[in-house]
Amino acid sequence: MGFSVTDARLSGRDLVAVLVVVLLWGVNFVVMKFALRDFTPFQLGAARYVFAVLPLALFIRPPKIPWKWLLLYGCFQGVGQFGILFIALKVGMTAALASVLLQTQIFFTALFGFVLLRERVGRPLQVGLVLAALGLSCFALNYINPNATGDGAGSTTTLLGFVLTLCAAGMWALSNIVARRVQQVAGNYSPPAFVVWSSVVAVLPFAALSFLFDPETVRWQWTQARWSSWLAVAYLGWAATIVGYSLWTGLLKRHPANRVAPFSLGVPIVGLSAGMLVLGEVITPWQWAGIALVVSALGSVMLGGMMKRR
Template identity: 30%
Template sequence: MFVALLIVLIWGTNFIAIFVALKSYPPFLLSAIRFGLSALPWVFILPKPKAPFRFVLGYGIFNFALQFGFLFSGIHLGLSPGLASLLLQVSVFFSMGLAFLFFKEKPSFLKVVGSLISFVGIGIVAAHIDGQATLIGLVLTLLAAFAWSAGNMFTKKVNAQSPLALVVWGNLIAFPIMVVASMTMEGPALMEHSLQNTSWATVAAVFYIVYISTHIGYGAWGFLLKSYSASAVVPFTLLIPVIGFLSSAIFLGEDLLWWKILASLFIMGGLVFGLLEGEVRRLFKISTSKKKEKYLPVDGG
């Protein structure tokens, strides 16, 4: 739980760094810089993951190239960092569905109920989005959420000696894809102009995105996914928008409106409901057993 909450804190504040970096770099160029710095020179140090190349390729394409290409573009085209952090959590539902289809990890009834409670929070955002985001920004962020979910499935297929090695090699795969995308869609002239006008704030933002969010965040995330089921790990990401909203309000002055707070409460409530599944089942079992056995010991006592 400590590792999961640390990842939530890192990824929740990462949206601030993305917003700052996008002031200087277009989205595909920023993605290429992120992937290049995340991969090099680490690929010469860390071992290649032991898995068929198609799994590593799928991991790099979905978890990095597609997810961040869509996410950076969505924020660049009008979606605020706080809302982006919230809408990206639709990946929870995608991940549970894909885990059931490919790994037969059937989520429990209480986890489904917890997810539905959280989905109410996402519905509140959709109902109040109004002029705070463009439709294209919303659609691109939802596509990023699906890409992240698909990438999680490849994470479970790859037998990496270390989660960090998988992250590094995944970034190496995404790097040339984003370089080509930036040169084709943004153009060499814009790329050169952006690099020549890099500020210290942008350098700090890129450092956070690469070494804190990518190396530490995704390395720890890969460890959790390899150690526990997707339905147990993925719901922690529902806390990311809470950190995203608060950090956006503090550092960027994003309005913390009542409906954002309400949506966050539903999302947190759904997460807590799912996490307390074991306690709920245990208490229910104890209460029913007491009818049959008067002196039933509790917790081995």
């Protein structure tokens, strides 16, 4: 009797893998905050990808695809997504809210897919886009209405941080479009090799940006960083990137995406809890409303599409 990926249920080991990924990626945002105490955003970007590629690039050969796709993915996902996200966390964005807002990449991916790849926008996605727009409006009202910020909230989030986080989500979406395009033109390739060698691409741009834009007074401060900040960088490079993406890729190989994807709803929940408990971050009423609408939008897309297919 043959094995069918579509019919396979998640085993106990798979559920443990899901839990580990959700925890790693949810705590990821708090760890970024710790690392940014001693590193500038550009320094952190360079260090993260050095840690991510240093062990694996020595053993994994480059994928057999044109280098332009590695360059595009490395620029969008590495320099674009995480470079902008690190700046947002530095200038005014909490780890808790970043974990939620970054998930809007699902909707940016849908919009870019519709425009660039002519992909169809189904009913669950249409509902999700409306809910997400309402949610983002609530986040925006938090900054437009001076009475909505609450005590101490204005010192932890800013309108610039909010906009930059959405830009980071847009960059993540563009990297998803690149990955889909690679699948169309290159066919069978190694996803781990693609991730590792596109990460190599991000190291030099981050180093160059640090040299150009970081003040001389902080350009070499990474040499005096606390050991806890170096542990945070190691977590970002090895745990969140290598372990997290390896487990997630393995789940997608063994099970259909519509069965695995809904578990990613746990990432913003863990991120919110970690930000509030570890960093003492404050969520205002408008932000809670936005969070509820964005999470509902994600649920509409992930669960609604699955129920429609059934």
